[in-house]
Amino acid sequence: MITLYTLPAAFNLRNPSPFCLKVEMALTYLDLDLEFDVVTEANPGKAPKGKMPWIVDGDIIPDSELILDYLDKKTNGGLFSHLTEQEKAVGTAFTRLAEDHLYWIMVAARWLDDDWFKVVKKDFFSFMPAPIGFLVSRLARKQVRKTYQLHGLGRHTMQEQAEFARKDLQAIAAHTSTHPYITGERLTAYDFAVASIVAGLIDNKPATWLSAIAEETPALRDYAERIQSEMNVYCRDLTTAVA
Ligand SMILES: N[C@@H](CCC(=O)N[C@@H](CS)C(=O)NCC(=O)O)C(=O)O
Numbered sequence: 001m002i003t004l005y006t007l008p009a010a011f012n013l014r015n016p017s018p019f020c021l022k023v024e025m026a027l028t029y030l031d032l033d034l035e036f037d038v039v040t041e042a043n044p045g046k047a048p049k050g051k052m053p054w055i056v057d058g059d060i061i062p063d064s065e066l067i068l069d070y071l072d073k074k075t076n077g078g079l080f081s082h083l084t085e086q087e088k089a090v091g092t093a094f095t096r097l098a099e100d101h102l103y104w105i106m107v108a109a110r111w112l113d114d115d116w117f118k119v120v121k122k123d124f125f126s127f128m129p130a131p132i133g134f135l136v137s138r139l140a141r142k143q144v145r146k147t148y149q150l151h152g153l154g155r156h157t158m159q160e161q162a163e164f165a166r167k168d169l170q171a172i173a174a175h176t177s178t179h180p181y182i183t184g185e186r187l188t189a190y191d192f193a194v195a196s197i198v199a200g201l202i203d204n205k206p207a208t209w210l211s212a213i214a215e216e217t218p219a220l221r222d223y224a225e226r227i228q229s230e231m232n233v234y235c236r237d238l239t240t241a242v243a
Pocket of ligand 1: 016017018019020044050052053062063064
């Protein structure tokens with residue numbers, strides 16, 4: 001039995017971490033012999049590399065990409081071996097766009113917006129006693145601001161950040177409205193990576209400034225819905241979600 005450690009629900013999302021959701025989708029996709037259970041952990045500091053998710057399968061494996069590689073080996077290529085080099089190239093490029101660029105804009109839209117940060121504080125830190133939660137949330141926000149600066153995105157104006165986000169989102173929308181999936185005609189693990197980020201940034205509540213940009217292009221929601229519905233693994237909390 002594999003155990004997946006993932007963040008608890010927040011922001012009206014059953015699974016607010018796209019990296020955790022991607023692994024959950026991959027485990028579901030591999031199905032059959034790969035039974036797994038999910039354990040929530042609110043403190044990423046407890047993760048082996050300080051970031052969620054990680055899995056335990058006898059060994060401890062952190063990082064969603066390394067976890068997918070591990071699962072691929074464990075299932076004799078169940079995730080990637082049937083793919084062409086071209087499919088892998090396109091999949092890797094879109095995954096990097098989503099996880100190493102767009103993801104950070106999503107983080108900034110949640111953590112660095114003064115109003116939205118109240119939601120982060122409530123949903124991520126209220127499990128701690130109030131004065132500690134207040135202090136830890138401030139320190140964590142400072143760290144996010146610093147990381148966003150180091151990435152480079154944090155050095156741009158809000159208008160420039162919005163334009164970068166719009167380009168990322170339009171690239172995903174243009175591609176997934178001419179092909180049903182990231183690699184073209186078949187569902188692959190790359191869809192789990194990209195759709196998890198798109199679903200999170202559209203469905204987090206209340207809407208962020210980034211959600212508003214995503215809603216300009218209906219193809220994005222269509223794509224995220226297609227992948228979640230095919231996997232029957234949803235980012236949002238279906239018990240409270242409004243479509
Ligand atoms: N490259 C990592 C990224 C994981 C990641 O950034 N996880 C976030 C949650 S969505 C996290 O745990 N952040 C806590 C932190 O950076 O302190 C992966 O693919 O697993």
